[in-house]
Amino acid sequence: MRRGTLLAIVSVSVAALSPAPGRAQGSVPAASRGVTAADIRAGLADPTRWVTFSGDYTGQRHSPLTQITPRNVGSLVSQWTFQTGSYARGRGFETTPLAVDGVLYVTGSNNYAWAIDARTGRPFWEYRRNLPNNLTYGALAPVNRGFAILGDRLYMVTLDAHLLALDRRTGGVVWDVQLANYREGYAATLAPLIVDDQVIVGIGGGEYATRGFLDSYDAATGARRWRLYTVPGPGEPGSETWPNTKAAERGGGGTWMTGSYDPKLGLLYWGTGNPNPDIYSANRVGDNLYTASLLAVDAKTGTIRWHYQFTPHDTHDWDANHVPVLAEVTIGGKPRRVVMVANRNSFFYVLDRVTGELLIGKPFTSTTWARELDAKGRPIVLNADGSQGCLPDQWGGTNFNPPAYNPKLHLFFVSARETCARYLPQEPQYVPGEITPGGVTWIDRDKQYGALRALDARTGDLKWEFRFPQANLAGVMSTASGLVFSGDQEGNFIAFDAASGRQLWHYQTGASIWGAAPMTYMLDGRQQVLIASGAALISFALPAR
Amino acid sequence: MISDYGWRSRRLIRALAGARLLGLLLLTCAGPVRAQQVNPFEGDAAAVTAGAALFAGRCADCHGGDAKGSRGPDLTQRWAAGATDESTFATIRSGVPGSIMPPSAAPDHELWAIVAYLRSISVAPKLVSSGNPARGRELFVAQCLQCHRVGAEGGALGPDLTQIGLTRSREALVTALRDPGASVPAGFRGVELERRGERIEGVVKAEDAFSIQVLTTDGRLLGFDKSALTRITPRAGSLMPVYSPDKLNDSALEDLLAYLGTLRDPVGAK
Numbered sequence: 001m002r003r004g005t006l007l008a009i010v011s012v013s014v015a016a017l018s019p020a021p022g023r024a025q026g027s028v029p030a031a032s033r034g035v036t037a038a039d040i041r042a043g044l045a046d047p048t049r050w051v052t053f054s055g056d057y058t059g060q061r062h063s064p065l066t067q068i069t070p071r072n073v074g075s076l077v078s079q080w081t082f083q084t085g086s087y088a089r090g091r092g093f094e095t096t097p098l099a100v101d102g103v104l105y106v107t108g109s110n111n112y113a114w115a116i117d118a119r120t121g122r123p124f125w126e127y128r129r130n131l132p133n134n135l136t137y138g139a140l141a142p143v144n145r146g147f148a149i150l151g152d153r154l155y156m157v158t159l160d161a162h163l164l165a166l167d168r169r170t171g172g173v174v175w176d177v178q179l180a181n182y183r184e185g186y187a188a189t190l191a192p193l194i195v196d197d198q199v200i201v202g203i204g205g206g207e208y209a210t211r212g213f214l215d216s217y218d219a220a221t222g223a224r225r226w227r228l229y230t231v232p233g234p235g236e237p238g239s240e241t242w243p244n245t246k247a248a249e250r251g252g253g254g255t256w257m258t259g260s261y262d263p264k265l266g267l268l269y270w271g272t273g274n275p276n277p278d279i280y281s282a283n284r285v286g287d288n289l290y291t292a293s294l295l296a297v298d299a300k301t302g303t304i305r306w307h308y309q310f311t312p313h314d315t316h317d318w319d320a321n322h323v324p325v326l327a328e329v330t331i332g333g334k335p336r337r338v339v340m341v342a343n344r345n346s347f348f349y350v351l352d353r354v355t356g357e358l359l360i361g362k363p364f365t366s367t368t369w370a371r372e373l374d375a376k377g378r379p380i381v382l383n384a385d386g387s388q389g390c391l392p393d394q395w396g397g398t399n400f401n402p403p404a405y406n407p408k409l410h411l412f413f414v415s416a417r418e419t420c421a422r423y424l425p426q427e428p429q430y431v432p433g434e435i436t437p438g439g440v441t442w443i444d445r446d447k448q449y450g451a452l453r454a455l456d457a458r459t460g461d462l463k464w465e466f467r468f469p470q471a472n473l474a475g476v477m478s479t480a481s482g483l484v485f486s487g488d489q490e491g492n493f494i495a496f497d498a499a500s501g502r503q504l505w506h507y508q509t510g511a512s513i514w515g516a517a518p519m520t521y522m523l524d525g526r527q528q529v530l531i532a533s534g535a536a537l538i539s540f541a542l543p544a545r
Numbered sequence: 546m547i548s549d550y551g552w553r554s555r556r557l558i559r560a561l562a563g564a565r566l567l568g569l570l571l572l573t574c575a576g577p578v579r580a581q582q583v584n585p586f587e588g589d590a591a592a593v594t595a596g597a598a599l600f601a602g603r604c605a606d607c608h609g610g611d612a613k614g615s616r617g618p619d620l621t622q623r624w625a626a627g628a629t630d631e632s633t634f635a636t637i638r639s640g641v642p643g644s645i646m647p648p649s650a651a652p653d654h655e656l657w658a659i660v661a662y663l664r665s666i667s668v669a670p671k672l673v674s675s676g677n678p679a680r681g682r683e684l685f686v687a688q689c690l691q692c693h694r695v696g697a698e699g700g701a702l703g704p705d706l707t708q709i710g711l712t713r714s715r716e717a718l719v720t721a722l723r724d725p726g727a728s729v730p731a732g733f734r735g736v737e738l739e740r741r742g743e744r745i746e747g748v749v750k751a752e753d754a755f756s757i758q759v760l761t762t763d764g765r766l767l768g769f770d771k772s773a774l775t776r777i778t779p780r781a782g783s784l785m786p787v788y789s790p791d792k793l794n795d796s797a798l799e800d801l802l803a804y805l806g807t808l809r810d811p812v813g814a815k
Contacts, residue, residue, distance in 0.1 A: 088645065089616075089644040090615075090616030090644075134648070136647075139647040140606070424601070424610070426598065429602070435603060436602075437602065439601065439602075440610040442611060488754060490753030491753070494754075503754075
């Protein structure tokens with residue numbers, strides 16, 4: 001009922017604000033009908049659109065498009081390159097563009113954003129947030145992973161920990177709310193997730209003495225609907241896993257990667273980050289719930305339905321800020337509604353997403369930390385302190401870079417990192433606004449490499465891999481024609497045969513594919529594939545006939 | 546044990562702050578108010594230890610535990626590239642606009658301690674040798690110059706040694722001569738390639754999953770599509786010959802070290 005009213009208001013405002021026919025300079029054409037909550041729920045059903053970070057709520061990043069196939073992908077050519085001019089040194093251009101009716105909505109590094117003509121790569125408008133010069137975590141990772149869209153509004157988070165609603169046609173700010181005080185270490189970098197008339201956003205800053213939370217905001221007004229702290233307050237369930245309130249209140253548990261959603265269950269699936277301090281842990285004895293966990297959250301109320309902690313009492317900065325992948329998988333002869341996560345701690349997990357029951361948990365990279373889970377799903381830790389080296393490094397067996405899943409092949413595709421590091425903890429001093437990693441790591445660079453791996457979701461076993469000279473943080477996309485697109489640290493954008501892992505096509509983009517995952521959509525009858533690299537967005541398609 | 550290290554470091558920082566306060570005040574009062582040019586902790590072992598702890602807590606996330614770079618640049622090459630204690634202090638204080646390097650509001654003595662630590666791992670102490678640098682230079686020209694450059698002369702297959710006396714300790718240089726395979730830096734690792742029966746030898750300058758870029762032993766820069774190569778064999782160890790005592794006796798080694806120790810000019814300093 002409430003949604004119906006909102007939609008009516010939105011359509012009235014569209015009519016009121018629509019400019020004259022034709023393309024006004026500096027604004028997006030008025031022909032677009034906007035994006036509804038139902039459109040987002042329908043996901044990739046409209047082939048001309050990509051309306052939410054992962055394409056749809058499942059987090060599979062699996063497109064139904066079939067124009068580009070293993071047979072013809074070899075002739076894929078670049079259509080245009082959009083140079084943003086905004087570079088995040090030491091990081092990547094981590095965005096996933098949204099595609100709506102011939103317009104791409106793109107966020108960039110340092111809180112720039114653009115609406116781009118999908119046919120030419122030319123911008124309609126540019127937005128730049130005037131950022132303070134004393135950013136905290138936002139200065140260390142000046143990145144952004146994308147817009148959310150609903151109606152004629154775009155939603156974007158900022159490095160000074162705000163949530164903005166922009167007018168899709170002009171880039172003008174409609175409303176601006178503060179999520180947290182950036183001076184304390186907070187920053188926001190994720191693509192928000194629209195659920196009905198709510199904007200769901202998470203927060204980063206777990207390298208500082210911060211307390212993570214997941215928020216819901218009214219898409220129309222920016223009023224906060226609910227807040228879920230990922231570290232419980234005094235007396236709340238989970239608080240017994242912290243030695244005292246002080247440790248819990250600065251205990252980290254960021255929520256800085258976009259989650260997934262099951263509309264039938266009404267549950268959000270959201271990963272939480274490392275406890276703080278990252279490495280030093282003598283002042284936070286206990287499991288430190290709900291850090292390094294997956295939370296199943298009631299989208300209406302913001303309450304936890306179930307949780308699964310991947311890394312109890314983490315001391316390696318192994319955030320669980322991944323895109324959880326929802327699918328229907330037959331395991332042991334029984335069809336299950338599952339949620340899958342390839343975690344930074346090197347384990348691949350398959351859980352029943354209704355109950356949180358662990359179905360599969362197996363390493364997908366080499367690790368000296370733990371090789372198996374016990375009957376309760378808890379890791380049997382072999383080497384906890386990391387001082388001897390050769391666990392996965394602090395960037396993990398994989399990272400936030402989105403994986404992909406092909407439901408027909410039951411294959412989960414993930415950029416795996418084979419690494420070796422030593423962890424040396426050090427008790428931090430608590431100075432407001434100063435980083436508190438609580439130690440240092442020594443990475444043995446000669447011992448690392450990367451691989452795109454295909455895991456069988458029914459068993460967790462490796463089906464195939466393609467190796468790279470260096471470990472990388474490239475995201476992955478799958479298509480129904482049997483292709484997998486990913487990239488590497490050396491800058492190649494690559495297409496693989498999904499069933500065999502055979503490399504079919506590659507293009508040197510000139511900068512690492514770092515954190516970004518590809519997206520695809522139909523434009524004038526031609527399938528486009530986009531990737532962000534360095535400070536550039538590049539669009540590919542088969543040659544026009 | 547390790548947490549004890551952290552505790553001791555903090556106590557050191559506090560002690561340093563107190564002990565040096567008078568000196569700092571005197572320096573500040575002595576002339577016009579401006580950024581201090583001389584590190585008050587230069588060569589101070591306690592400050593280096595304290596600086597190492599501060600570096601580990603605040604800088605290592607980006608610059609790596611060994612300061613050799615991760616997301617941020619390698620800091621151990623700063624002085625060789627012409628940076629000074631003062632310019633390093635200024636960079637930490639102001640950050641690097643347009644990059645992820647933030648400014649710091651930490652007190653001066655903490656920043657100077659970090660500078661002292663970075664300098665201690667970046668600048669080798671003046672090399673002591675009983676050898677004759679002129680004879681060492683003759684040896685160098687005869688044995689090393691073909692592959693190593695010093696200033697305007699020399700080869701390209703091995704690392705540039707123009708400032709090697711500034712950046713490498715005596716021990717590191719002895720190891721590099723007696724056992725060059727112990728550590729071969731990226732960019733100088735040997736490889737043997739085969740293309741249609743032709744053998745190509747060189748060092749790998751860059752490589753990805755599909756291509757490889759090499760400097761050949763005869764000085765050509767060549768790039769190859771890996772699919773066009775029939776064989777890619779990384780060479781174990783270093784391309785540099787092992788200078789064992791029968792090839793380079795201890796007296797000749799001292800001469801060579803004496804010469805290498807004179808190569809201490811930062812880039813652009815002359």
